[in-house]
Amino acid sequence: MGIWNKRDDMVVHEVEPYNAESPPQALAGRITPVDTFYGRNHAPIPQLDAENWRLRVEGLVGRPLEMSMDELRDRFPERSVVATLQCAGNRRADLMEVSDIPGQVPWGPGAISTARWSGVSLADVLAEAGVRPDAAHVSFTGADVSDQAYPPQHFGGSIPMAKATSHEVLLAWSMNGQSLPAVHGAPLRVVVPGWIGARSVKWLLRIGVQAGPSDNYFQTEYSILPPEADPHTAERGEGITLGPVAIHCAILRPGKDARLPAGPTEVAGFAYAGDDRTVERVDVSADDGDTWTHAKVDLPESPWTWQHWHTTLDLPSGDTELIARAWDSTAAVQPESPATVWNPRGYANNAAARLHVTCRS
Known part of the structure; x- marks a missing residue:
């Protein structure tokens, strides 16, 4: 096994902090094994003592709470x-081919994974605390301390109250039927389905109920700036703060730059609509978009998961660029080119997926 008990073929971008994506061929299943699930971190992974750990719920509540793990399970x-879950920087490498994005992790398509999470509903905990009428946002603070912020601060972020009180948002202690491992946020993490992974704060210490969004550095660092902006001098609030994931897809099979026999070829991948939307259609082309084939799209495992798709195309001899684009249940479709969505932090690339192959007769 590799670092943090991950499979040996994880694509490791950084060891400290640990940042690694799943190899594309390992993402074909509906559920991603724990040893294959991607890791995104801004600081060293903290090792917390579950026996002494406590969760605080405070702010605009009638009854502030402080609970151990046993108390959380019992109540x-x-x-x-x-x-x-998907990193907001997934597929950043495609944006880097348009124009360089210094200082950012060059994620391919593998900063995305799916798991079965178990724990308690955030809505239940908030109800116990008694949310006040003037509360509009719920913030999360983790134990990891990042020097990406100046001065260094705990990683954190927030979500609006409407999302926080939705039944799907969990405080999770289990992943695929196993105790949550340290690398994924033990003893407790937030899981915010349909939203960028940065809002699913790991190593959770504090929940704050408040009138406005979090003032944590990472709340607004995860935002889309205009192409001309300098991310080092941008003012807070200058960008579009990220929340729900935008529709996108990836091609998993065949592999990038594969050499194949010409003729009928299976093309397969996943698509993810984000939030509570579903993938309604995936189109695939082998002739630069002159013609499109509608792929078969699998039903989602739940309303909050990716959907896999596949089709067969008759590929000619020579070099071919495969293109795949997905449509969601609001009729939103992926933009044609990464140049359309390029931004100086390299977030939220949802341009159509493109993959080069070479065929021989």
């Missing part, structure tokens, strides 16, 4: 959700 019913 609230256990719930589960199958949900896909």
Whole structure:
């Protein structure tokens, strides 16, 4: 096994902090094994003592709470959700081919994974604390301390109250039926289905109920800036703060730059609509978009997961660029080119997927 008990073929971009994506061929299943699930971190992974750990719930509540793990388990019913998590920087490498994005992790398509999460409903915990009428946002603070912020601060972020009180948002202690491992946020993490992974704060220490969004550095660092902006001098609030994931897809099979026999070839991948939307259609082309084939799209495991798709194309001899684009249940479709969505932090690339192959007769 590799670092943090991950499979040996994880694509490791950084060891400290640990940043690694799943190899594309390992993402074909509905549920991603724990040893294959991607890792995104801004600081060293903290090792917390579950016996002494406490969760605080405070802010605009009638009854502030402080609970141990045993108290959390005893006071609230256990719930589960199958949900896909995706880093906001997934597929940044495609944007880097348009123009360089210094200082950012060059993620391919593998900073996305799906697991069955178990724990307690955040809504249940908030109800116990008694949310005040003037509360509009819920913030999360993790134990990891990042020097990406100046001065260094705990990683954190927030979500609006409407999302926080939705039944699918969990405080999770289990992943695929196993105790949550340290690398994924033990003893407790937030899981916010349908939203960028940065809002699913790991190593959770504090929940804050408040009138406005979090003032944590990472709340607004995860935002889309205009192409001309300098990310080092941008003012807070200058960008579009990220929340729900935009529709996108990836081609998993055949592999990038594969050499194949010409003729009928299976092309397969996944698509993810984000939030509570579903993938309604995936189109695939082998002739630069002159013609499109509608792929077969599998039903989702839950309303909060990716959907896999596949089709067969008759590929000619020579070099071919495969293109795949997905449509969601609001009729939103992926933009044609990464140049359309390029931004100086390299977030939220949802341009159509493109993959080069070479065929021989």
